Amino acid sequence: MTDVILLERVEKLGQMGQVVKVRPGYARNYLLPQKKALRATKENLAYFESQRAQLEANNLQRKSEATEIGGNLEGLTVVLIRQAGESGQLYGSVSARDIADAVTDAGFTIEKRQVVLDRPIKSLGLHPVRVALHPEVSVTVTTNVAQSAEGAEMQAKGIDPLRAREEEEEAEAAAPEESPAARPQYAPPPQAGEATGGARGSPPDQVRGAR
Numbered sequence: 709m710t711d712v713i714l715l716e717r718v719e720k721l722g723q724m725g726q727v728v729k730v731r732p733g734y735a736r737n738y739l740l741p742q743k744k745a746l747r748a749t750k751e752n753l754a755y756f757e758s759q760r761a762q763l764e765a766n767n768l769q770r771k772s773e774a775t776e777i778g779g780n781l782e783g784l785t786v787v788l789i790r791q792a793g794e795s796g797q798l799y800g801s802v803s804a805r806d807i808a809d810a811v812t813d814a815g816f817t818i819e820k821r822q823v824v825l826d827r828p829i830k831s832l833g834l835h836p837v838r839v840a841l842h843p844e845v846s847v848t849v850t851t852n853v854a855q856s857a858e859g860a861e862m863q864a865k866g867i868d869p870l871r872a873r874e875e876e877e878e879a880e881a882a883a884p885e886e887s888p889a890a891r892p893q894y895a896p897p898p899q900a901g902e903a904t905g906g907a908r909g910s911p912p913d914q915v916r917g918a919r
Contacts, residue, residue: 709729709730709731709732710729710730710731710732710735710747711727711728711729711747711748712727712728712730712735712739712740712745712746712747712748713725713726713727713745713746713747713748713752713753713756714726714727714728714744714745715743715744715745715746715756715763716744716763716767716843717843717844718739718744718745718843719840719843724763724764724767725756725760727748727753730745735747742821770842771842771844771845773842774841774842774844774845775842775845777816777841778841778845778846778847780816781811781816781839781841781847781849782847782848782849783848783849783850784811784814784816784849784850785834785849785850785851785852785864786807786810786811786813786814786849786850786851786852787810787852787854787857787860788802788806788807788810788851788852788853788854789854789855789856789857789860790802790832790853790854790855791855792831792832792855794870796831796832796833796870797830797831798829798830798831798832798853801828801829801830802828802829802830802835802851802853803825803828804820804821804823804825804828805820805823807823807825807837807849807851808820808822808823810851811823811839811849818839818841822839822840822841823837823838823839824837824838824839824840824846825837829851829853831853832853832854832855832859832863832869832870833853833863834850834851834852834853834863834864835850835851835853836848836849836850836851837849837850837851852864854869855869
């Protein structure tokens with residue numbers, strides 16, 4: 709294990725200024741390059757103490773900015789169109805990068821590392837996702853994963869598009885087919901000169917004889 713000094717709050721690890729033990733790979737690949745920590749050497753401890761006031765001031769400024777952005781970002785819904793099977797399982801997945809890109813396209817610039825996603829999203833539906841704007845400021849956005857824009861609108865209203873489609877298909881299958889005998893027959897209108905309940909005219913002899 710490696711001892712490091714935290715330069716900011718790190719979730720599930722500690723607060724700014726704490727010396728904590730972490731795995732060497734975690735320190736080397738994440739904490740140190742992201743400037744979230746320093747190796748806990750005698751020189752670095754002295755440096756941190758000399759810079760503590762400035763670090764705390766910078767942290768407060770970043771927190772304030774994140775809180776302001778978070779107020780506008782909280783509750784945002786982004787739509788991601790994906791192909792899926794009949795069960796709703798995606799042909800592929802939605803990653804943290806996909807969500808970060810969608811949120812950025814919506815007007816809020818965030819990075820992939822700020823999207824807290826335990827595992828990729830692999831099914832259609834509405835998925836709440838946490839976005840860490842600052843070590844002490846997080847908001848929730850909704851990822852609406854659908855097969856089409858119409859499907860996304862249905863999901864936003866609480867309707868399951870797949871179930872709605874199944875019900876429509878079941879209703880069509882259950883509807884009885886109309887037999888030809890039951891269909892109304894078209895009767896053409898009588899033509900001029902045809903009888904419509906009586907003779908249009910009498911034979912000439914009968915007309916003359918009636919006078």
